[in-house]
Amino acid sequence: MKKFLIVTIITFFIFTSCAKKENEITVIYFAGLPMGQLMKEMIPEFTQETGIKVNFLETPYDGVRTKELTSVKQNQGAYDVMYVDDIWMYEYAKEGIIIPLDQYVEQDSAEVDFDDFVEKVRIAEAIIDDTIWLMPQRADAQCLFYRTDLFEDEENRSEFLNKYGYELKPPDTWIEFRDIAEFFTRDLDDDGKTDLYGTTLTLKRPHFAFEFFAMRYWAFTNQQFLDENQSPIFNSPKGQEALEFLIGLKKYAPLGVSNWQHDESITAFASGITAMCPQWFAFYPVFNDPNTSNIVDNFSVTLVPGMNNDDKLVRAPSIGGGSFGIPVDSKLKDEAWEFIKYMTSKDFMKRAAMRGAIVTRKSSYSDPEVLEKHPIYSIHLKSLEISWYRPRLVKYAELQEEIGLAVSRAFVGEMTSEEALSIAEKNSIEIIR
Amino acid sequence: MRLKSGRGIALFILCAWMIFTIFPFFWALLTSLKPPVQAAEIPPKLVFKPDFSNYVAVLFGGKGGFYTIVQEGFFKFFLNSFSVASLTTLLTLLLGTMSSYYLSRTKIGGEKFNLWILSFRMMPPIAVIIPFYIMLSFIGLVDSIFSLVLIYTIFNLPLSIWFISAYIDSIPESYEQMALIDGHSRWGVFWRIIVPMAKPAILISGLLVFIFSWNEFLFALILTGFKSKTLPVLATGFITQRGIIWGQLTATAIIITIPIFLLTLFTQKYLIKGLSLGIKN
């Protein structure tokens, strides 16, 4: 009896430490993305064409980086293709997690046509110092959604002109944005409760707080968070001004924004309770779908507002997206490359664009069929072209945490902007050292 | 011995608390029965036509839309949770009862021993998880249900030993003495006398261990990958970057709770008896 047990247990062990099948690559990807949906549909085609089987693992965003890093650092060799958020690119490259892809790109240069990727996308999501580390697949940029019905309403227009002295239109500067937000925060049915708010804010710790602060910070200061020596420079007078500005918007936003993630702000705008919504373009389909939106025919998109810096209007939408990389310890690198090529090809991009996903190739954005179906893409392309990328350093996660914490603290009044940013600055110096 | 005075207030408090306790379940159930898009409606609807599409989506997968992500393989994860919980329970009870027998009969213990047991419970998971993780990847056990079984057993052994040994203390030694004199081995005595008599304590410990393993989150989050994912981790998979898919999430939560609820229902009477005996000692 005992011997039988031992044998069974050992067999079990062998079973679970599954040997990887021949010619099967393991791909880790973010869960819940429309593009993931398309990829799953196209994988059978891919396998048929190339004979490579794919183990497609959709993972919740929060766990992906942890899993990718541990897989490589602990020599687990679990993945052959990794999906990399652009903010991790620098870390992955410098810490030897992924391999450079220059050789692959060169060998297949005609097919890949690397220059077809939008330039800013290349800089933000693929290249560090002339080396290609990743192949960009998704590129999102922040933009401003707004309610056309509210903006075009005659009564609103005349009232606004009277009050503020200029025409009501989608704001070019953050100051105009604030005026409009103030204007639209109102109690519609006189019951003492505000029914309409000027704008949404999305400020949960840490990365929401950071990304939505960043778009204002960059516009106000026309600078990055760190200088060329990777020293923090965000605790400047203009930086504090940007934070103060953000805090000032609190009264024009619904209750609870300090804990909002994307889904709350999207729901708020889609259900019609806010006049504007600065958000990532990728959420456009939600607003356009009658099943999820009450404002389908009443909204539009424009570029994010900016600030006047030296007589130049600086708009600073953040860029964000995902790219494919090959981990150093993959044993099926060539096969991985085939997969990556396929899922970033012009054909794939066009299909994705037709579905309303946020692609990375110029050819997709200028394709007549795509433009006909989604004319609004031209705005997105423009946003991408003027976008800023977030700080590039190995310890990005820590920096994001510090600044996100500072923003959150100042926003709820736990401390002043100056104090919050000073603490973040002090900690950042420690971190980066 | 029912009291008469203060009955009114007592019942009021009880009712109020019961409403407070039941309401979240009620609300979760309601939400899971709404069509997916209605979950985040403002203001929340209280009356609507029940719709089982969330449950269908969770249990059987389904087509993905923008607001409905698909997490495939529910039954695989259900099996994972079940395997982990059962294996942990079996292992814990086996090792636990054996050790309890020894500790009870050799009279090691007393206050100090109880404290030692308690101290294991004090260990913050974070303290052991990192070295544990490194050890596991050494053996290559990371994305496997066995890693969870191991660590859950460790967490549950102390309390189980506490309960079971207390119970065994109350079993008179005379039966064993007679059997031993008759020539039976300790092992035989163990299986034929002790285990049947200690059943209540074993059952309760088993129940608590099973519930713990079924519901545990932190270790499962960190130690499982795709092959060994358990149900609680599955539930958090509905928190996407785009937003939280409340319909499916509440459906998952309800589905996860049902087995435990049934289990608790059936073992309730043992629960109280065993607790009282265990704690008296």
Place this chain on the structure above:
Amino acid sequence: MRQAKNFNIFLLPTILFFTLFTVFPFLYGIGLSFTDFSLRSEKSLSFIGISNYSKLLSDQLFQIAFKNTIIVVFIATALEVILGFILASILYNYIGKLKKQIQTLLILPMAMAPVAIALMWKYMFNTTYGVINYLIGLIGIQSVDWLGSSKWALISVIIVDVWQWTPFIFIIILAGFESIPHQIIEMGMVDGASRFQLSRLFILPHLRAFIIVALLLRMIDALKLFDKVYVLTGGGPGSATETLSLLGYRLGFQFFETGLAAAESIILLVFIVSLTYFVMRMIRQVIKKVSA
């Protein structure tokens, strides 16, 4: 003598198990806490003495996490013990029929996965589409920013904890009530003692053990507070709900600063042990005073 050897086998597997999987990782963890090991970095680790500890203890966020953890644990545990006791005594003293059914309903929260509970409450607490604000709006109270305001965030965490764990205390104390031998009560009543006297002289002392066990178990578990905060607030807003376990998790699994995370968890462990010891001593003193 052969018997003795046979008997030892009963304990051996457990001891082996523990040593391998508890003692060893624990010692390894302590060792790590004195290094600057970082799981993601290329450079090899070096011993840095107690600098991890000093860095943590002097870190402002750590101190806030410490404070928050204590507040939640004390308030939540106190509420749970009080409520659990009240509920148990109500059920014992006042309820005849339906006792079993009510019991089952009351311990329902224990059956639900902590993470599912946190998610459910997150949904209900939502300021725009959450049902709680909707309901209180119906009776004229203004919406509360449950999870997004520094004032309410910690309170919301406590509310969820109380909802979730009062049943645990309740059932332990109920077990205590149920285990009171009937004879004592009857004898007392025959002797003409009032209910109040009975309580003080017999019932409460008997329940003492149960209350203490419940309190200690609950307190120890509460100090490891993680699931709820992770799901509900992520530590925010600002640092209002930052807790020690959350900090450790972040250090270890998002920043991969394994040495620091190990040190943090050791500090947490020491804290839990000393607090437990302190509370137990206090209880003993209170008992001495009462019995006098």
